[in-house]
Amino acid sequence: MNILFVSLGCDKNLVDSEVMLGLIDQKGYRIVDTEEEADVIVVNTCCFIHDAKEESIQTILEMAEYKMTGRLKGLIVTGCMAQRYQKEILEEIPEVDAVLGTSAYDKIIEAIQKAVEGKVSVAMEELDVLPEVSAKRLVTTGGHYAYLKIAEGCDKHCTYCIIPKLRGRYRSVPMEKLLKEAEELVEGGVKELILVAQETTVYGKDLYGERSLSKLLRELCKIEELRWIRILYCYPEELDEELIRTIREEEKVCPYLDLPIQHCNDEILKRMGRRTTRRQLEEIIEKLRREIPDIALRTTLITGFPGETEQQHEELMDFVDRMEFDRLGVFPYSPEEDTPAASMEGQVSDEVKERRRQELMELQQEIVFSGSEELIGRELSVMIEGKITEEDVYVGRTYRDTPNVDGMIFVHSDEAFVSGDFVTAKVTKAAEYDLIGEVTES
Numbered sequence: 001m002n003i004l005f006v007s008l009g010c011d012k013n014l015v016d017s018e019v020m021l022g023l024i025d026q027k028g029y030r031i032v033d034t035e036e037e038a039d040v041i042v043v044n045t046c047c048f049i050h051d052a053k054e055e056s057i058q059t060i061l062e063m064a065e066y067k068m069t070g071r072l073k074g075l076i077v078t079g080c081m082a083q084r085y086q087k088e089i090l091e092e093i094p095e096v097d098a099v100l101g102t103s104a105y106d107k108i109i110e111a112i113q114k115a116v117e118g119k120v121s122v123a124m125e126e127l128d129v130l131p132e133v134s135a136k137r138l139v140t141t142g143g144h145y146a147y148l149k150i151a152e153g154c155d156k157h158c159t160y161c162i163i164p165k166l167r168g169r170y171r172s173v174p175m176e177k178l179l180k181e182a183e184e185l186v187e188g189g190v191k192e193l194i195l196v197a198q199e200t201t202v203y204g205k206d207l208y209g210e211r212s213l214s215k216l217l218r219e220l221c222k223i224e225e226l227r228w229i230r231i232l233y234c235y236p237e238e239l240d241e242e243l244i245r246t247i248r249e250e251e252k253v254c255p256y257l258d259l260p261i262q263h264c265n266d267e268i269l270k271r272m273g274r275r276t277t278r279r280q281l282e283e284i285i286e287k288l289r290r291e292i293p294d295i296a297l298r299t300t301l302i303t304g305f306p307g308e309t310e311q312q313h314e315e316l317m318d319f320v321d322r323m324e325f326d327r328l329g330v331f332p333y334s335p336e337e338d339t340p341a342a343s344m345e346g347q348v349s350d351e352v353k354e355r356r357r358q359e360l361m362e363l364q365q366e367i368v369f370s371g372s373e374e375l376i377g378r379e380l381s382v383m384i385e386g387k388i389t390e391e392d393v394y395v396g397r398t399y400r401d402t403p404n405v406d407g408m409i410f411v412h413s414d415e416a417f418v419s420g421d422f423v424t425a426k427v428t429k430a431a432e433y434d435l436i437g438e439v440t441e442s
Contacts, residue, residue: 001029001030001039001040002029002030002032002039002040003029003030003032003038003039003040003042003112004031004032004034004035004038004040004041004042005017005020005021005024005031005041006041006042006043006044008046008052008055008059008079009045009046009048009052009079010048010196011194011196011232012147012149012196013044013046013079013080014140014141014147015147015148015149016044016079016102016105017044017140018137018138018140019105019131019133019137020042020044020108021138021140022133023106023108023109023133023135024108024109024112024138026135026136031138035063035070036070036071038066038071038072039071039072039074040073040074040075040076040112040115040116041063041066041074041075041076042076042077042112043059043060043063043075043076043077043078043079044078044079044105045078045079046081047081047084047162047166048080048161048162048163048336049331049334049336050334050335050336051334053081057081060077060093060096063075064093064095067095073116074097074115074116075096075097075098075115076100076108077089077098077099078099078101078104078105078108079100079102082101082102083101083102083166083167084165084166086099086101090120096120097111097115097118098111098112098120098121098122099123099124100123100124101123101124102127102166102167102168103125103127103128103129104125104131106131107123110123111123126168127153127167127169128168128169128171130152130171130173136184136188137185139188139190141403142419143188143189143419143420144189144190144383144385144419144420145190145191145194145228146185146190146192146194147194147195148178148182148185148193148194148195149173149196149197150172150173150178150196150203150216151170151171151172151200151202151203152167152168152170152171152197152198153167153168153170154169154198155169155170156198156235158273158274159271159339159340159341159344160272160333160334160335160336160339161336161339162339163198167198170198170202170205170206171206172203172204172205172207172208172212175204175207175215175216175219178216179219179220182226186223186226189420191225191227191228191383191422192227192229192383193220194230194232194402194403195230195232196232196233197233198233199233199234199235199238200213200231200233200234201213201233201234201238201239201243202235202238203216204216211240211242211243213231213243214240214242214243214245214246217229217231217243217246217250218250221250221253226252227252227383228252228254228399229250229252229253229254230254230402231256231258232402233260234257234259235259235260236259236261236276236280236281236284236285237276237280239284244288244291247292248291254399255292255294255296255399256295256296256297256298256399256400257288257297257298258298259297259298259299260299260300261274261281261299261301262274262300262301262302262305263301263302263308263312263316264278264316264319265308265312265316266278267307268305268307271305271306271307271341271344272305273340278315278319282322296326296399296400297327298325298326298329298402298406299325299327299328299329300328300329300330300331301316301320301328301330301331302330302332302333303316303330303332303353303354303360304333304348304349304350304352304356305333305341306333306335306341306344306345306346306347306348307344307346308348313359317360317363320360320363324367324370325367326371326400327368327400327401327402327406328360328364328367328368329405330364331357332350332354335347365432368432369430372431372432372433372435373430375427375430375435376427376428376430377426377427378427379424379427379440380399380400380409380424380427380437381398381399381422381423381424382397382398382411382422382423382424382425382437382439383396383397383398383420383421384418384419384420384421384423385397385408385419386419387417388410392412392413392414393410393411393412394411394412394413394423394439395408396408396409396410396423396425397409398435406433407432407433407434407435408433408434408435409427409436410434410435410436411423411425411436411437411438412438412439413438413439417442421442423439424441425438425440426438426440
């Protein structure tokens with residue numbers, strides 16, 4: 001049987017997709033790349049913001065067409081949209097044969113079997129369940145890096161976010177299970193592990209009574225063939241001395257942190273349900289740069305949150321200008337039903353949200369270009385990701401860059417490399433988010 005898998009949304013959702021693909025592969029089904037070949041199509045959906053929801057709906061509708069025009073026997077919808085809109089999906093899109101919630105992805109084989117038999121099925125588990133899957137994940141990121149999801153769910157309940165209602169409370173994956181999974185990934189050729197969760201910083205508190213991310217990192221660093229460990233989604237108020245010390249001391253842990261702060265104005269932060277003030281954010285950022293001088297900091301911001309004034313937007317512009325983040329993403333506020341923020345007064349127009357987003361990104365481009373120029377002349381470790389056809393130029397990433405999110409470095413060399421190789425390169429030129437360099441050591 002031929003199965004096509006479409007994974008939408010974030011890297012945490014991608015891990016769920018890879019787990020399901022592992023189950024499909026273990027069963028002996030053939031995984032295909034085109035809709036025309038597929039007997040069953042699985043769409044793992046996202047609905048975090050409006051645009052993600054629209055993409056999920058459009059993808060499901062496009063796949064449903066193959067029920068009429070192709071060999072398709074089954075269409076299965078999984079993930080966040082399935083969890084949130086299971087009834088609506090089945091009512092509005094009759095071509096869908098099965099719906100699996102966010103805690104039921106381990107039921108994918110049963111769903112496929114029922115779908116090809118012409119049976120409609122729904123699998124919804126309690127949100128606080130962590131599915132137990134014995135099959136090895138089928139890594140889809142190229143083999144030399146992989147995401148390691150260390151926890152599920154969230155307890156923060158920010159006023160704009162629907163995730164706790166879709167993913168449940170915060171549940172850490174037991175450390176022994178993570179270490180086993182990491183070892184299997186590295187045995188399969190993975191050189192970089194990227195730690196993800198709705199929030200990585202409080203890992204282990206629910207299981208061990210204390211934040212245990214530092215302990216996990218030190219254990220992961222013992223895996224011999226592993227070269228890099230990268231940490232995403234760190235809430236700034238949860239950073240502690242031990243984590244900072246671990247990043248500074250462990251060579252395999254990239255001096256890179258993703259700190260989603262969303263805003264800097266105290267009033268907006270309070271309305272968002274965030275747990276920091278501007279002063280605290282500035283102190284945390286200054287401390288990180290003092291304790292880890294080479295650290296690269298990434299953050300995300302929301303523009304046009306209900307009640308945001310021009311003055312508060314200008315304050316955010318000033319904050320970004322002062323903090324000089326190495327990497328930054330900006331998203332217009334998206335009102336999500338069943339969240340407190342969606343019913344707040346002072347909703348901002350889409351035009352104003354987008355203008356403010358563009359102003360922040362234009363400012364950030366200047367900051368990043370200036371920061372990149374300062375790297376000229378430095379030698380950096382580079383993971384090779386590919387080669388430009390018919391040129392002696394390779395594409396890679398430094399510790400400062402998360403795949404598919406940040407920049408790249410283009411390095412010239414007469415030697416032959418393959419994806420996953422590490423080289424040392426001297427930066428010779430900067431071009432906003434990307435760098436250009438020469439390999440000095442392989």
